[in-house]
Amino acid sequence: MTKELLEAIYDHREICRAVERQDTGLALELWEQKAACLAGEQPAERSAMLEALSQSVYEHILRVRGTAPADYRHESRQMYVRPLPQKALVAHGKEILRQYIRRMNQAGQDSDHIDMACCYIASHLNESLTLDTVAKQVFVSKCYLCRMFRSRTGQSFSQYVTGQRLDRAEHLLRHSGLSIDRIAEQCGFGSAAYFATSFRRRYGCAPSAYRRKMQEHHPARRAAG
Secondary structure, three states: OOHHHHHHHHOOHHHHHHHHOOOHHHHHHHHHHHHHOOOOOOHHHHHHHHHHHHHHHHHHHHHHHOOOOHHHHHHHHHHOOOOOOHHHHHHHHHHHHHHHHHHHHHHHHHHHHHHHHHHHHHHOOOOOOOHHHHHHHOOOOHHHHHHHHHHHHOOOHHHHHHHHHHHHHHHHHHHOOOOHHHHHHHOOOOOHHHHHHHHHHHHOOOHHHHHHHHHHHOHHHHHHO
16 A cells, blocks of 8 residues: 555544634545545545544544544444445545534533533542532533533543542652642542552552652652652
């Protein structure tokens, strides 16, 4: 397979930027040009191209906006799990792009609520955070907030909160001299034992071992601490 063909199948950066700007016309035009490169190729390669398009657009939206329609990422899979004729490649690609742009338009208000919730969580990690508490802070029902978290982040509310706590804890292990107990408290884990269990599940080692490993790799931090 030539370099040009590989780029046609997997490099969709220009299309992603057009989707980010919600420029439907340009996105569809760029897609037609890309799809034309596979007119004489095998159906399996067209399926690979469509899958790469869906994945690229989803990951780009997630990166630039912080949220993306995870539900549609999974729905679009049915379009590329089987070999495609050329006409289907073009049509399915256009449908994927239209759907992503449409859902970005619809996501404005939902994203505002999620953004508010995420900001509240980030500034209250040392507290007990429940779905009910956060929903009241952003003036939505807890059922709505639960659904939006799953849809926009691909995680449940509790998974997101735990992830944020672990991110904060990992930063403190790297950049502070706080004790493990103190880090667990500041990050809202309730106990050092629960913190250690959660941390080991993600990073594969205990917090104390992780800190020692980071200090070995960055001795200046150990001296500074």
